[in-house]
Amino acid sequence: MKRAVERHLNILEFTLASLLRRRAKNLSLLAMYLLVIFMLASLLFFVTALKREAAIILSDAPDMVVQRLVAGRQDLVPAGYSAEIARIRGVTAVRPRLWGYYYDTLNGANYTVMASDDPAVKPEWASIGAGVAQSRNLAVGDLLPLTSYDKTPLMVEIGLIFPSSSNLIAADLIVISPGDFTRLFNFPNGQATDLAVTVRNPKELPTVAAKIASRFPDSRPILKSEIQRTYQSIFDWRGGMTLIVLASSLLSFIIFAWDKATGLSAEERREIGILKSIGWETSDVLLLKFWEGVVISLTAFLLGTVLAYGHVFFLSAPLFAQALKGWSVIYPRFQLVPVVDAYQLALLFFLTVVPYTTATVIPCWRAATIDPDAAMRY
Amino acid sequence: MIELSGITKSFNGGKPNQFTAVDNVTLTVSPQQITAFKGPSGSGKTSLLTMIGCMARPTSGRIFLRGVAAAVPFQQEGVDAVEITSLPERFLNEIRRSTFGFIFQQFNLVKGITVLENVMLPAYPTGEGRALFRARAESLLEQFGIARLAGQRVELLSGGELQRVAITRALINNPSIIIADEPTAHLDSKLSRDFMEIVGRLKGEGKSVLIASHDPIVFDSPLIDTLVEMRDGTVTDSRSCR
Amino acid sequence: MRRSIQFLLLTATSLTLFLLLPLHARHAQQQSGGDIKQQMAGLRNLQVTDLCLATEARYTRHPAMADRHAPFQEHPLALEHFPSGSLILPTLPARGTP
Numbered sequence: 173m174k175r176a177v178e179r180h181l182n183i184l185e186f187t188l189a190s191l192l193r194r195r196a197k198n199l200s201l202l203a204m205y206l207l208v209i210f211m212l213a214s215l216l217f218f219v220t221a222l223k224r225e226a227a228i229i230l231s232d233a234p235d236m237v238v239q240r241l242v243a244g245r246q247d248l249v250p251a252g253y254s255a256e257i258a259r260i261r262g263v264t265a266v267r268p269r270l271w272g273y274y275y276d277t278l279n280g281a282n283y284t285v286m287a288s289d290d291p292a293v294k295p296e297w298a299s300i301g302a303g304v305a306q307s308r309n310l311a312v313g314d315l316l317p318l319t320s321y322d323k324t325p326l327m328v329e330i331g332l333i334f335p336s337s338s339n340l341i342a343a344d345l346i347v348i349s350p351g352d353f354t355r356l357f358n359f360p361n362g363q364a365t366d367l368a369v370t371v372r373n374p375k376e377l378p379t380v381a382a383k384i385a386s387r388f389p390d391s392r393p394i395l396k397s398e399i400q401r402t403y404q405s406i407f408d409w410r411g412g413m414t415l416i417v418l419a420s421s422l423l424s425f426i427i428f429a430w431d432k433a434t435g436l437s438a439e440e441r442r443e444i445g446i447l448k449s450i451g452w453e454t455s456d457v458l459l460l461k462f463w464e465g466v467v468i469s470l471t472a473f474l475l476g477t478v479l480a481y482g483h484v485f486f487l488s489a490p491l492f493a494q495a496l497k498g499w500s501v502i503y504p505r506f507q508l509v510p511v512v513d514a515y516q517l518a519l520l521f522f523l524t525v526v527p528y529t530t531a532t533v534i535p536c537w538r539a540a541t542i543d544p545d546a547a548m549r550y
Numbered sequence: 551m552i553e554l555s556g557i558t559k560s561f562n563g564g565k566p567n568q569f570t571a572v573d574n575v576t577l578t579v580s581p582q583q584i585t586a587f588k589g590p591s592g593s594g595k596t597s598l599l600t601m602i603g604c605m606a607r608p609t610s611g612r613i614f615l616r617g618v619a620a621a622v623p624f625q626q627e628g629v630d631a632v633e634i635t636s637l638p639e640r641f642l643n644e645i646r647r648s649t650f651g652f653i654f655q656q657f658n659l660v661k662g663i664t665v666l667e668n669v670m671l672p673a674y675p676t677g678e679g680r681a682l683f684r685a686r687a688e689s690l691l692e693q694f695g696i697a698r699l700a701g702q703r704v705e706l707l708s709g710g711e712l713q714r715v716a717i718t719r720a721l722i723n724n725p726s727i728i729i730a731d732e733p734t735a736h737l738d739s740k741l742s743r744d745f746m747e748i749v750g751r752l753k754g755e756g757k758s759v760l761i762a763s764h765d766p767i768v769f770d771s772p773l774i775d776t777l778v779e780m781r782d783g784t785v786t787d788s789r790s791c792r
Numbered sequence: 793m794r795r796s797i798q799f800l801l802l803t804a805t806s807l808t809l810f811l812l813l814p815l816h817a818r819h820a821q822q823q824s825g826g827d828i829k830q831q832m833a834g835l836r837n838l839q840v841t842d843l844c845l846a847t848e849a850r851y852t853r854h855p856a857m858a859d860r861h862a863p864f865q866e867h868p869l870a871l872e873h874f875p876s877g878s879l880i881l882p883t884l885p886a887r888g889t890p
Contacts, residue, residue, distance in 0.1 A: 175677030222843070232836045237857065292834075337824075471803065512817045
C-alpha cells in the first residue's frame, strides 16, 4: 500500500516538474480552463438561484390573470367582466388590478406603478422600491412629483421604502392608492389593467379558464402555472443567455482538448521513449499523463467553481448584470440566496474534467506502449 | 550468469523487408566480469544487448538468468535458472528494473529538469520512499564527482559531465548488471579512458558490465575479461582476454 | 516540502472549500427563510407575477404578462432593448391562445 502511494507521489512529482518546464504555457492553459469553468459555474449558480427565487416569489401570484386583447394587443378590461367571471362556478374572488408603467423623464427610468387596496396606502402617499429610492435619491418623508397625463403634477409622500432584499419583487415599484393611480394615468373609470382571479380548487383552473375564454372571446387567461413556467424556461439551457454562455464555453473547451487530443509532438514522444528505456512501464507512463490531465483540470474545476460561487453569491454576479441590465436604468442589485445543485455540478465535472483528462491520456497510448528497445535507438 | 540459447531477432517477419538483426546466437556471459561486444554498426550488438537486458523479446530462442537475485521469485521448481523469454511483461519489467542499468549512446537524459531529478527518475515508479533514493542519488553524484551539478539543467553540461550523469542514473536502482551501448561514441580519448576506469571500479564493486562498442579504447582495454566479436548478426568469435 | 505534497495540499484546500459550498448554501437558505416571509408581508398582497430583472421594456419587465406581439411592436429583432430583449423570451402559450 505504501509502495503504491509512493509511486503515485513520485510520478506526480515528475508531472509537476514536467508542467513547470513550460510554465507560461501551462499557467495560461490553466487560466483559460479556469475561466471557462468559472463562466459555466457562475451561470449555473445564477440561474439555479433565480429559479428558486422565482418559485418562491411566484407562489403568491394570482391563480389566474385575465387580460383582454384587442386586435392582438393587450387592452383594458371592463369592470363588467369581473362581475360575470365571479359568477362562474369555482371562482371565489375576482380582483380588478390597476397597474402600469411610468416613465421618469428625469433619469430615463421605467417604474412599475401598482394600485393597492391596502388601507395603509393613503392618498398622496406611496411606498417605493429600493431601486426607485436610489435612482431619485429619495428617503422616507420626501416628496416625489409624478407627472400625470394631463401634465399636472401629482405629489406623493414617500411613506415606505421596500428593503433591498426584496429587490427582485419591488426594486422599481411605486405603490399608490387606486384614486391616485386613476388620477396619474387619467385611467378610465370602470376599467382595469387585468383581473386577478382566485379559484377554490387549483385543479379546476383549466376548466374555468376555458369557460372564461368561451364567454369572453377577447379575453386571455393566464394561469399561475404558465406564469411560473415562464421563469423556469427563461433560465433554461435553451434560453438566450444560457445558450450563448454554454455554446462559447463548450467551444473554448473543445479547442483546448483538441490541442491535446491531436497527438504528441516529437519531443513528447521522445521523452516517453526515454522513460520507457530507463524502466518505466506503460502503466507508469499512462499514470504520468493521467496526473497531467488531472492537475490542470481538477485545479481549474475546484478553483473555478469556488470563485464562481463568490462571484454570484457574494458579489451579486456583476458579469451577468451587464447582460441582463441592457438599457435598463434601474438594475436591481439583488443578493441571491445561495443554491447549490449537486447534480448539475457533477454534470459540469463530468463534462469538463473527464474529457480533458481522457484527451490527455489517450493520445499517449500509442507512444506509451512502444517497446523499450525501440526507444534505445533514439 | 546469463545464458543465451539460439537467440534470433528479426523485424518485419514475413514481409518483403524482413530483416534479421541477430541470427542464432548461443552465448554465456559470466558474472562480475566486463564483457565487450565488438563489431561494426549493424552487426546486431545493440539488439543482442536489449534482449539480454529484458528490454525486448527474441523472435526465437531462450535466455536464462542464473544467480540473479531479482529473478529468483520467478524461478520454476527444481531449476536454478530463470527463463525470462517466456515471462509476462510485468515480471520482466520487475527483473529489468532491479537488475539492469542502462547507459545509452545518446545518453537519453530528460531535458528541462535537473541532474538530480534525471538520476532519480528510474526509481520513481518503483514505489520506494523518496528520501531513500534521493540520499542514494546524492551519494552517487558525490562518488562520481558531479555533486555540484545536482541542481543544474542537463542542457548546460559538457560531454564528460553528461556521461557521468548517465552512469549515475544507471546505478540508481543498485543494479547488478550494467549494459552500455556505444558509451564512448561522443567522447574524446581522455574521457573514453576515464569511462573505462569507472567501468573497472564498477567491476571491483562486484557488478557485471556488458559494453557494445567499435571503439578500440574500449575493446582493446586491458580491463576487458571477455571479448565477443559480431558480424551480420552472428558471433564470429568469443574469447577470454585473461 | 515536496512539490507533490504542496500540490496535494492546495487541492485538499480547494476541495474543502468546494465541499463547504453546499453547506454554506443550506445555512444561508435557512437564514433568509425568515426574512422573505417577513418582508413579503406587505408585498405578498400585491401578488406580483414577475421578477424585477430588466426594466426597460414591458415584455422584459413582465414577460409572464406579455403577449407575443409586444416585442415586435418595437423591432422584429428586439434590438431596441438589446441584449435583454433577446435574452428574455415572452411566455409560450399553453393552449393555442395568442
